[in-house]
Amino acid sequence: MAIFNLNINGKKQQVDVDPLTPMLWVLRDHANLVGTKYGCGNGTCGACTIHLDGMAMRSCQMTVAQVGNKPVTTIEGLSENGDHPVQKAWLEHDVAQCGYCQAGQIMNAAALLNSSPNPSDEEIAGAMNGNICRCGTYIRIRAAIKTAAG
Amino acid sequence: MTIIKTKYGRRSFIKSTVLAGGGMVLGFSWMAGCKPTPEQVLNMPKEWFNINGFLKIGENGVATIMSQNPEIGQNVKTSMPMIIAEELDIDWKNVIVEQAPLDTTLFKWQIAGGSQSIRQGWPVLRMAGATARRMLMEAAAQEWQVPVEEVTTEAGVLHHKASGKSIGYGAVASAAAKVPVPAEVKLKDLKDFKIIGTPRKNVDGLKLVKGEPLFGLDYRRDGMLIAMVAHPPAFGLKLKSVDDAAAKAMPGIKDVFTINTYNNGYEKQWCDTSAFPELVVVVGNTTWEVMNAKKVLKLEWEPSTAHTETVQGWGGPQKVTVPGGLENTNDHMTKMASLTAKAAKTPLRKDGDPEAAFKNAAQVIERTYTAPFLAHNTMEPMNFFAHVTADKAELVGPIQTPEFIEKTLSARLGLPLEKIDIQMTRQGGGFGRRLYGHYVVEAAVISQKMNAPIKLVYTREDDMTQGVYRPAYHVTYRAALDANKNLVGFHIRGGGTSESPVHANRFPAGAVDNYLAEEWTLETNISTGAWRAPGSNFIAGAEQSFLDEVAEAAGKDPIEFRLALFDKAIASPVGKDNDYDAPRYAGVLKEVKEKSGWGQTQEGVHRGVSAYFCHDSYVAQVVDVVVEGGKPVVQKVHCAVDCGIVVNPEGAHNLVEGGIVDGIGHALYSAMTFKDGTPEQSNFDKYRLIRHSEAPKSIAVHFVKNEIDPTGLGEPLNPPIIGALANALYKATGKRVYDQPFFMGKQMLG
Known part of the structure; x- marks a missing residue:
């Protein structure tokens, strides 16, 4: 066990955990931030996507030690009131069916728009290909990303 | 106008009426406004009045509607309360939806399965809303000392035209909660619907995008x-x-x-x-x-x-034999093929003289279709x-x-x-x-x-390797054409691991004079169960691919070929118990034919069509495939659906799109295989699910407009798309596909 001083959604948070604990489980079990979802644990579904230093990362593939005190943003910290342009576009297009994967989709889409404000269909497909939606809402996700891009 | 007796589910109304008011009795409040303002909606009411088990109304006119069925992504938490709100006649903005707990004394059919939530819920939910509205009207009539027949409602407000009086639901909720449950209530005319049939957003939408703990x-x-x-x-x-x-x-x-x-x-x-x-x-x-x-x-x-165990099924107790041994996918395929090769002792259905029809045929077409086990892979384990x-x-x-x-x-x-x-x-x-x-x-x-x-x-690995898979299937179709290329004989024989996918009374039964259906099952110790559109998710694609080949052999357009069969099933149906409504079935085909511009050729666009009826809804689809960089790409899907009245077009469109993407994905990529009893796929690195880049570029959805009571959309969309896709792939590549998944290994769409 070791003490880590984390910087999550702009707040300092101290946890005492095994340094090999994936960030996903630190968020879910220790920081009580359960918006970040467990889907596969091996980096193949994208449900656990968070931002580390503004970049989209799979939190199941990063240990708490690797994260250290770098700024982490989770779905809960993407905006104060759910009014980030990507969140608003998700609501406008009524994207979710079961909704379980959508936090990861939104976090990945927000990072995509940070690096490429007006992505083409091909860029969207490429950037989002690691995020599985078992309900098959891909067409709405693509439309929502285009709306958020404005 | 429909008048219904408040018989079914009445117990819930009576029980809740006794509880109404929560101990605190408020009189008729003339101080309350007619309509809650946006600020009031943001503020929860101070007091709730239970009108019945499905809904309560606050003193400010806000209603909480309980959503009785499990929400698995099929939109029932939005669409089912919409039905109650419609008959209650309240503004949807003033409705809060809560998930009801399991309560078998209050609710019936608290199940998510078989695409039955809306179908089973329709009469009950309408009654729940209409009963509450009637009780509010009676409370207002008593207070105003006017006949209840003279009280009208509109968007959460009660009116008495002659005296010019108006009052909001919130103000009479306390009194209404004490009104005896009416013996019968009037339902709205369909033309007066203001909520049903209008697109409404997912009630959990904001919570979902904020990552709130819902699961x-x-x-x-x-x-x-x-x-x-x-x-x-x-x-x-x-x-x-x-x-x-x-x-x-x-x-x-x-x-x-x-x-x-x-x-x-x-x-x-x-x-x-x-x-x-x-x-x-x-x-x-x-x-x-x-x-x-x-x-x-x-x-x-x-x-x-x-070992053998007795399991209580829907149709009573069933003896199930679970064999020992470690099973392999290759062995399954061999065993299934040998079972399909043998005639069944007793056919499921036989019309006319199929043996003679095949013996005397000018041409016989025989094709075999297979599909593997599939895991459900819900994203939440x-x-x-x-x-x-x-x-x-x-x-x-x-x-x-x-x-x-x-x-x-x-x-x-x-x-x-x-x-x-x-x-x-x-x-x-x-x-x-x-x-x-x-x-x-x-x-x-x-x-x-x-x-x-x-x-x-459960970890993902626990979840994927625990079992309860979609069975593996194997089926052979045969068609007999006479010298004039008429379909004179049809034969299906097939089965699967633990379960047969053969539905003897489904189309084209009833449309062919000489018809034979036979089935078998293969015992396995790999546990199987219902997987989205159980019993249909494989056979629809096989049947619709086969009919495409038969139409081609007959030299007919695949839609015209099917429509001619439906004409026959309407004019002179063969046999009894045909499990479909031929005019509705033909209706979706005609709709998709018109809306897709079927028959107009576009350079480089390869089209396939299919239609299927299962889980009480009719679906027809046209898939447009183009070839880009040597690879087939699904450019567009046109889909016609007849599910009766569409409750929430927003959620319905989403479900149609999702079912299509899901069907395409599983047909192309997904399989669960076994070596010495061990599942060879245990996570998404080996188990392929469709991804963003492989989804159709666009999907056009067309609902057939009618006034038939609504049926479900969770399942009927993915079975037929497999056939339409296979038929379009044939046009694009010149090769027929028979074995799912169509693309193994690293081959990708697009």
Whole structure:
């Protein structure tokens, strides 16, 4: 066990955990931030996507030690009131069916728009290909990303 | 105008009326405004008045509507309350939706399965809203001393035209709660609908995009421990011995033990399917600690022997034989092919003289289609919270069959049904997987043993390799054409592991003079169950691919070929019990023909068509495939649907799109295969699901407009798309595809 001083959604948070604990489980079990979802644990579904230093990362593939005190943003910290342009576009297009994967989709889409404000269909497909939606809402996700891009 | 008796479900209305008011009696409040302002909507009412088991109204006119069925992504938490709100005649903005707990005294059919929620709920939910509206009207009439017939409502406001009086629902809610339940109520005319048929956003939309804790896996309770289970690595194995010394010594671990999910001699219900009832359990403080301890368990396995069990199914008790041995996919294929090659002792259906028709045919077309086992792969793995004490059990989590699993829990825990409380969370996908609630029982047994609140969590690997798969299937079709290329004989023979996909009375039965349907089943110890559109998710694609080939051989357009068969089924149906409404079936085909511009050729666009009827809804689809960089790409899908009245077009469109994407994805990429009983896919690195880049570029959805009571959309969309896709791929590549998944290995669409 070791003490880590984390910087999550702009707040300092101290946890005492095994340094090999994936960030996903630190968020879910220790920081009580359960918006970040467990889907596969091996980096193949994208449900656990968070931002580390503004970049989209799979939190199941990063240990708490690797994260250290770098700024982490989770779905809960993407905006104060759910009014980030990507969140608003998700609501406008009524994207979710079961909704379980959508936090990861939104976090990945927000990072995509940070690096490429007006992505083409091909860029969207490429950037989002690691995020599985078992309900098959891909067409709405693509439309929502285009709306958020404005 | 329809007048209905408040008979069905009346008990819930009476029970709730007794409870109404919550002890505090408010009079008729003339101070309350007619309509809640936006500010009032943001503020929760100070007082709620239970009008009936489905809804309560606050003093400010805001209504809370209970959503009775499990929400697995099929939009029922939005669409079912819409039906109540319509008949209540309230502004949808002033409605709050809450998930109802399992309560078999208040609600009927609290199940997510068979695309039945809307179909079963339609009359009950309309009655719930209409009854409440009538009680509000009577309360206003009494207060105003006017005949109730003169009271009208509009968007949450009661009016009396002659006197010019108006009052909001909130102001009369207290009085209405004491009005006796009317014996009969009027339902709205369909033309007066203001909510049903208008697009409404998902009621949980904002919470979902904010990442609020809505799912079972998100649930937590003070003092809650985390539990995981280890099951045998192969079907046909059971636990032999456990060395848990290392696991118990791991940090954060509370205990390691074995459980039996069911008591010896317990007669299973249909939803108790579990290939691995004996499990090793690890309980600890946190998920990661339990995962790590599970990895150091030293477990030995031994072969399980063949056995027979009696299972209570929908149609009564059934004897099920579970063979021993370690099974392989290759063996399944060989065995299934030999079963399809043999005539059945007794056909399921025989019309005319099929033997003679085939013997005298000018041309016989014979094709065989296969499909593998599939895992459900809900994105949220199986999990459940349980807190079982000596005298009660509290359970929270994702389950499609709460009212069934409550009975299993009662038998296993030795507690009466009324001591078992099941709360349903939003569910991260269902697809049939959560019909089978062994994990709920496992959670309860673990909590009972630990004497503590626990949350059982399956890893993705646990989830994917535990079983309850879509069966593997194998079917051969034969068609006989006469010298004039008329279809004079049709023969289907097929089966699957544990279950046959042959539906003897489905189309084209009834449209062909000489018809024969036969089936077989292959026993397996790999557990199977309902998977989105069970029984139809393979056979629709096979049948619709085959009809495409028959139409081609007959030299006919595939839509015209089908329409001619439907004309025959309408004019002179063959046989009895034909399980479809031919005009509606033909109707969706005509709709998709018109809307897709069928018959107009576009350079480089290759089209395939299909139509299917299952789970009470009719669907026809046209797939447009283009070839880009040598690879086929689904450019567009045109889809016509007849599901009767469309309750929520927003959610309905989304479900149609999702079903199509899901069907395409599984037909192209997905398979669960076995080597020596061991699932060869255990996570998404090996199990291929469709991804963003492979989804159709666009989907055009067309609902057939009619006034037929609504049916479901969760399942009927994905079966036919497999046929339309296969037919379009043939046009694009010149090759017919017969074996799912169509693309193995790394080949991708687009």
